[in-house]
Amino acid sequence: MSSEEVARLASLARIQLTDEELTRFAGEFDAILTAVASVSEVASDDVPATSHPIAMTNVFRADEVTRTLTQEEALAGAPEAADGRFVVPQILGEE
């Protein structure tokens, strides 16, 4: 894997990386991906996929009003808040 490919992944995952990190991860990912690629040896078409260890379907709860966090509690850990809302950096008008 090239450092350009790592940079593309980092952009998808919204992680700013240094040049040093890009080079380092590119080298490591080759070794890791080679090691994990063995899974395709036994993953034939007739084997169903398992997403969850204990199978469950349709887990519902009763539609009842319960206590939730107050607005104040929900905002208590915000990097910035005002007027009962999260303040975030500019979103619209980005390139």
Place this chain on the structure above:
Amino acid sequence: MTDLIRKSAAEMAAGLAAGEFSARELTDAHLERIEAVDSDLNAFITVTADDARATADAVDSARAAGKQLAPLAGVPVAVKDIAVTRGVQTTAGSTMLEGWVPPYDATLVTHLKQARLPILGKTNMDEFAMGSSTETSAYGITRNPWNLDRIPGGSGGGSSAAVAGFEAPLAIGTDTGGSIRQPASVTGTVGVKPTYGSVSRYGLIAMASSLDQAGPCTRTVEDAALLHDVIGGYDPKDSTSIRDGFGDFVAAARSKDVKGLRVGVIEQLEHDDFDPLVRARFEESLALLEEAGAEIVRVSCPNFEYALGAYYLIMPSEASSNLAKFDGMRFGLRVIPEDNPTAERVMAATRGEGFGAEVKRRILLGTYALSSGYYDAYYGSAQKVRTLVQRDFAAAYEKVDVLASPTAPTVAFPLGQKVDNPMTMYLNDIATIPANLAGVPGMSLPSGLAEDGLPAGIQFLAPALGDDRLYRVGGALEALLEHKWGGPILAQAPALEGGAR
């Protein structure tokens, strides 16, 4: 060191009930121990002394008033810093959450509070539980009480070191690929990963939701059963929570009876990656069980060979999704770049600075495995291996009641030895990962001293909902081994006096 902190949690509970000492005395003894030795171990990120004392005082008052108390009321506990605690900083070992004070409690923390266990503090861990050595924490490394130059295991190295170092009789861990069992193995303690869904994940900062499971870290099998009883149970706030599978763990731990129990040794985990003395202690443990009436048979789980690969695809994939919420918008760190600080650039700068190398590595690997063009080959294939591993377990449990292997390939390795080589670090999990892929319960307990005079662990696995079988075989083996050693394995650990560092 006072004798008080050397007792098992069960002995502490009995002493409290008999009025031999108060919950306050017991809690103070542990806080003094933390004060004395945690500068050496760094097992705790946060110590909550005032809260612990207040709970202890409430227990003493309630007892004096003749009120009915839970069995472990007044026995202190430490909680891995991945479980959120209302009003107490919760970091998950990351700079991303430094100073974050959650507005609610994880369900298992609520259970601890309802049963009135004084919470001593929050224990150190690999960042977001990603690691096998507790070296990726943003809050410094944790050291192994057996040898301060060795790792305490990971990701729950703070919990294992606290329990092994007599800072706490009980601790909470979480196990996604071995993070309770491997730390137990390398510190001479007991760790249990319960059946998936039997301990609520509500309020545990998620790494890989289909694999994560919280459980007890203790010094004895009976103590693990007692703590498991407190934290387990159905929780409507966790949609993967199960409603059954809660046998009488304490009775099973006390039964000490393995007559007729069929123990299957997993052939695929007998290879040379396991150190000779680790294997020797494992074989000796099996021989003791056999003498006590258990039947030892070899079983084959051919797809376990592919389990590590499947795990290191599924876990990063789920983690890359779960950790998307750490974006500097609603809570935690926010880093504002000087140049054109739009939301997207703030997110990238925050995640670049807030996450350490191992977390970045796994998010990027997960992003890759889930990206179009690679999804079928990687994530899709890994999910099929998960089915194959489950089938191996199902076939094995038709022949045996429990499975056994060494917990980890080696004893505690030196600090710094593997932290720069991810693939070497990942191989620590080779024996513990299959249980997480299949959702079955597992336990590690000490098997004896191996390489360099350090403890090794033996792991037992049981079918889903069969956690009581672990307590039965674990309790019996522990009694047989302690009879042979003339006492608990931790009696052989060097004294920790504090001030070594």
